[in-house]
Amino acid sequence: MTPILEVRNLIKDFPGHRAVAEISFSIPQGSFFSLLGPSGCGKTTTLRMIAGFEQPTSGEVLLKGENVNQRRPYQRNVSTVFQNYALFPHLSARGNIEFGLKRQQAGNMAKRVQEAIKLVGLAGKEDRRPAQLSGGERQRVALARSLVLEPDVLLLDEPLAALDPKLRKQMRVELKAMQRRVGISFLLVTHDQEEALSMSDYVAVMNEGKIEQIGSPEEIYLRPRTRFVAGFLGAVNWIGDVGVRPESTRIGSHPERNGAHSCSATVTDSVFLGDRIQVRVQLATGQEAIAQVTRGSTAFRPGEAVHLCWNASDELTFS
Amino acid sequence: MKRWLAAYAVAFFAFLHLPLLTLAIFSFNSSRFTVWQHFSLTWYRAMFHDPQLVDAAWNSIVIALLATVISTVLGTFCAYALWKKNSRLLTGSLYLSLVTPEIVTGVSLLALFQWTFRWMHWHLGLYTVVLAHIAFSLAYVVIVVSARLRTVAPSLEEAAMDLGASEWQAFFYVMLPTLAPGIIAAALLVLTISFDDYVITSMVAGVNSETLPMVIYAMARRGASPVINAISALVTVVFGAVILMFERMRAI
Amino acid sequence: MKLRSWFLLPAWLWMALLFAAPFLIIMAYSFLTRGVYGGVEHPWTAESYQRLVDPLYLEVFLRSFVMAVVATVLCLLFAFPAALFIARAPRHKNLYLQLVILPFWTSFLVRTYAWMFLLRDTGLINTALLKIGLIHAPLPLLYNDGAVLLGLVYGYLPFMVLPIYATLERLDPSLPEAAADLGARPLTTVFTVLVPLSRPGIIAGAVLVFIPCLGAYLTPDLLGGGRTVMVGNLVENQFTNARDWPFGSAVSILLMALVTLMLWLFLRRQSEQLV
Numbered sequence: 052m053t054p055i056l057e058v059r060n061l062i063k064d065f066p067g068h069r070a071v072a073e074i075s076f077s078i079p080q081g082s083f084f085s086l087l088g089p090s091g092c093g094k095t096t097t098l099r100m101i102a103g104f105e106q107p108t109s110g111e112v113l114l115k116g117e118n119v120n121q122r123r124p125y126q127r128n129v130s131t132v133f134q135n136y137a138l139f140p141h142l143s144a145r146g147n148i149e150f151g152l153k154r155q156q157a158g159n160m161a162k163r164v165q166e167a168i169k170l171v172g173l174a175g176k177e178d179r180r181p182a183q184l185s186g187g188e189r190q191r192v193a194l195a196r197s198l199v200l201e202p203d204v205l206l207l208d209e210p211l212a213a214l215d216p217k218l219r220k221q222m223r224v225e226l227k228a229m230q231r232r233v234g235i236s237f238l239l240v241t242h243d244q245e246e247a248l249s250m251s252d253y254v255a256v257m258n259e260g261k262i263e264q265i266g267s268p269e270e271i272y273l274r275p276r277t278r279f280v281a282g283f284l285g286a287v288n289w290i291g292d293v294g295v296r297p298e299s300t301r302i303g304s305h306p307e308r309n310g311a312h313s314c315s316a317t318v319t320d321s322v323f324l325g326d327r328i329q330v331r332v333q334l335a336t337g338q339e340a341i342a343q344v345t346r347g348s349t350a351f352r353p354g355e356a357v358h359l360c361w362n363a364s365d366e367l368t369f370s
Numbered sequence: 371m372k373r374w375l376a377a378y379a380v381a382f383f384a385f386l387h388l389p390l391l392t393l394a395i396f397s398f399n400s401s402r403f404t405v406w407q408h409f410s411l412t413w414y415r416a417m418f419h420d421p422q423l424v425d426a427a428w429n430s431i432v433i434a435l436l437a438t439v440i441s442t443v444l445g446t447f448c449a450y451a452l453w454k455k456n457s458r459l460l461t462g463s464l465y466l467s468l469v470t471p472e473i474v475t476g477v478s479l480l481a482l483f484q485w486t487f488r489w490m491h492w493h494l495g496l497y498t499v500v501l502a503h504i505a506f507s508l509a510y511v512v513i514v515v516s517a518r519l520r521t522v523a524p525s526l527e528e529a530a531m532d533l534g535a536s537e538w539q540a541f542f543y544v545m546l547p548t549l550a551p552g553i554i555a556a557a558l559l560v561l562t563i564s565f566d567d568y569v570i571t572s573m574v575a576g577v578n579s580e581t582l583p584m585v586i587y588a589m590a591r592r593g594a595s596p597v598i599n600a601i602s603a604l605v606t607v608v609f610g611a612v613i614l615m616f617e618r619m620r621a622i
Numbered sequence: 623m624k625l626r627s628w629f630l631l632p633a634w635l636w637m638a639l640l641f642a643a644p645f646l647i648i649m650a651y652s653f654l655t656r657g658v659y660g661g662v663e664h665p666w667t668a669e670s671y672q673r674l675v676d677p678l679y680l681e682v683f684l685r686s687f688v689m690a691v692v693a694t695v696l697c698l699l700f701a702f703p704a705a706l707f708i709a710r711a712p713r714h715k716n717l718y719l720q721l722v723i724l725p726f727w728t729s730f731l732v733r734t735y736a737w738m739f740l741l742r743d744t745g746l747i748n749t750a751l752l753k754i755g756l757i758h759a760p761l762p763l764l765y766n767d768g769a770v771l772l773g774l775v776y777g778y779l780p781f782m783v784l785p786i787y788a789t790l791e792r793l794d795p796s797l798p799e800a801a802a803d804l805g806a807r808p809l810t811t812v813f814t815v816l817v818p819l820s821r822p823g824i825i826a827g828a829v830l831v832f833i834p835c836l837g838a839y840l841t842p843d844l845l846g847g848g849r850t851v852m853v854g855n856l857v858e859n860q861f862t863n864a865r866d867w868p869f870g871s872a873v874s875i876l877l878m879a880l881v882t883l884m885l886w887l888f889l890r891r892q893s894e895q896l897v
Contacts, residue, residue: 102803125802131800138800150814154805197803371809372710378703382703382704383722390725403744465889469885471837471877471878478874482644606729
């Protein structure tokens with residue numbers, strides 16, 4: 052089946068630097084796809100090229116198999132949820148949601164708007180102006196405004212960045228559920244790996260304008276193909292050329308005798324984190340490493356000589 | 371749409387500037403008709419040899435200089451005092467004087483002067499024009515200097531007094547130098563406004579106190595000699611230069 | 623503080639003598655009778671105000687009002703695209719603003735005369751058209767309402783451009799993008815998003831244009847050639863040729879009342895919006 056969105060050999064140059072350095076990926080219909088990377092990696096520029104606000108220097112954007120490079124934003128069947136929501140201050144929530152439908156002169160407007168309001172959970176507040184709504188409510192308006200148009204792809208530019216942490220966690224669950232319910236393909240851009248991992252079906256990790264790896268959340272976390280991906284998705288203990296995640300690193304006074312790999316180290320610090328204890332050690336090479344132990348296990352004192360052990364299958368190696 | 375806007379902008383700026391540009395170009399036309407003959411400075415020479423014009427220009431300069439100096443001083447003091455503590459009545463009156471149609475200002479000042487002349491046996495003359503010009507310039511000075519004052523931190527004066535300066539010394543040695551560019555800008559503005567004024571001046575000028583705008587007006591009315599083109603071009607260039615200096619001062 | 627009082631004194635004196643006093647005198651004159659040799663004399667009467675409703679004068683007031691409204695609307699139509707252009711310009715914004723302001727600060731008289739030079743029977747436009755052969759007799763472009771409107775619009779256009787520019791400049795740039803993203807073509811975005819959101823600038827510009835147009839004197843005098851009589855011309859005429867100072871004063875008071883009312887409404891609206 053044709054992917055709903057495909058990006059081929061996309062390049063974007065700005066005077067003085069190359070923001071997007073030839074990337075390609077495709078989004079299967081109905082999936083939740085994330086572009087993950089640090090600030091400045093080119094993910095927002097890529098999103099804007101898909102929406103039509105920037106023109107690619109070269110390469111193609113294909114919607115449902117059709118090249119849309121020449122089409123203006125209002126001619127593309129994609130819709131964007133902006134980072135600052137970009138709600139029209141002179142219109143009520145309902146007015147904002149109706150805006151795109153009015154441009155299409157769609158029939159059945161009232162019913163579709165009502166459904167969108169219910170979908171995002173804004174019932175009762177639709178006649179308020181953006182200034183009278185909370186941050187979370189404004190985000191819902193932005194979502195409803197785009198979703199009501201039933202776009203081929205919904206583009207989300209760091210949609211949870213402006214929310215406070217508790218709300219953010221709650222919205223992650225809701226967004227994922229919403230996507231499942233409406234079946235529209237979502238393309239989310241974020242720098243938060245927890246966000247990408249928890250919501251996506253597929254993640255493309257970007258760095259300095261290039262895609263380092265595309266895969267499911269498990270794939271990129273457990274089998275990262277580059278050191279960058281490994282380091283960006285979570286903490287890594289680098290032991291020589293090999294990487295091991297802290298949650299797979301065990302610590303003991305003697306090396307284990309079950310065939311696990313091990314190396315010696317000296318304890319530098321022991322940090323109580325509430326649900327677990329983090330033990331920081333220094334390896335013979337001078338590198339730092341972290342092991343996690345449960346509360347109540349033997350205490351490790353700074354200066355103590357210990358052994359780190361891990362299973363060979365948990366090693367991260369890169370070709 | 372970008373291209374439409376750019377094309378419109380070109381047409382817009384042309385509309386704004388072409389009338390004056392054509393006037394300037396034709397001031398160098400040797401013919402007195404609006405058909406181009408050849409380049410000539412005839413009308414400029416005629417301008418300097420017309421005694422009525424020269425007298426009027428001289429009057430305008432004197433009036434403008436006097437009005438500028440007095441209204442700048444008064445206006446600066448006023449702006450400073452309002453900055454320390456606002457007076458809604460005074461600020462309101464100043465704004466009102468700005469929006470009052472010139473003809474109303476003109477006739478009301480005429481009425482005032484004629485009323486005082488019942489007792490004083492004086493007549494309209496250059497001095498009534500100067501008084502009138504100061505009256506309508508005050509608000510402009512207050513606005514320009516007030517805008518400048520808003521960028522000054524009050525702690526500047528406090529620091530000066532903390533170091534031993536009296537209120538007057540703080541004003542003279544700290545505030546004035548700080549405000550200098552704004553004050554100069556205000557003065558330049560008043561210079562142009564005063565020099566250009568026709569309506570109010572014509573109402574309160576005496577028999578022998580013709581100003582340049584009054585002469586220009588008479589010539590425009592009569593549809594007479596192309597000398598008016600030359601005067602207009604010269605006036606425009608001078609005004610343009612002064613206003614550019616004004617903007618430069620404001621930006622400092 | 624004492625220094626402050628000294629500083630205010632001259633300003634107070636000046637405003638009292640040269641702003642308040644003249645105004646009070648005019649008010650008094652409006653209730654007096656026309657003097658035999660000009661000026662005013664007793665008795666007190668309200669006759670001047672009664673004359674204001676004479677159809678002859680009502681026509682003048684109506685014409686002034688209509689001209690001011692039309693000039694304001696035309697200024698708005700011409701200024702908005704220009705303000706939009708400058709707000710969107712990636713570079714040289716200040717240069718464009720200077721280009722808009724500069725003509726205004728040159729001599730108003732000269733600018734008005736420039737249009738006489740262009741529009742009259744022997745003026746540049748007619749001469750050029752005659753030469754090309756497009757017309758065979760000069761077009762009567764000057765000394766009519768149209769010329770006066772042109773002069774008014776030309777004179778006060780910058781007053782409309784600047785406030786609208788200021789509002790557009792501060793607009794969140796993601797709003798027009800969102801409109802386009804939702805399917806609005808560029809022109810639609812202008813009317814459904816940009817215009818409503820630049821309302822404060824539009825209103826400020828409208829007030830700044832309407833008030834001077836209402837009290838215009840020089841423009842209708844020179845470009846209208848005495849045929850287009852607006853309130854300003856009426857006042858001037860009463861104080862010079864007609865020598866009817868009481869009536870001229872009454873008209874002035876009426877004009878001032880209108881202008882003050884508009885100013886007060888506008889300022890009140892401004893402070894309301896800040897709250």
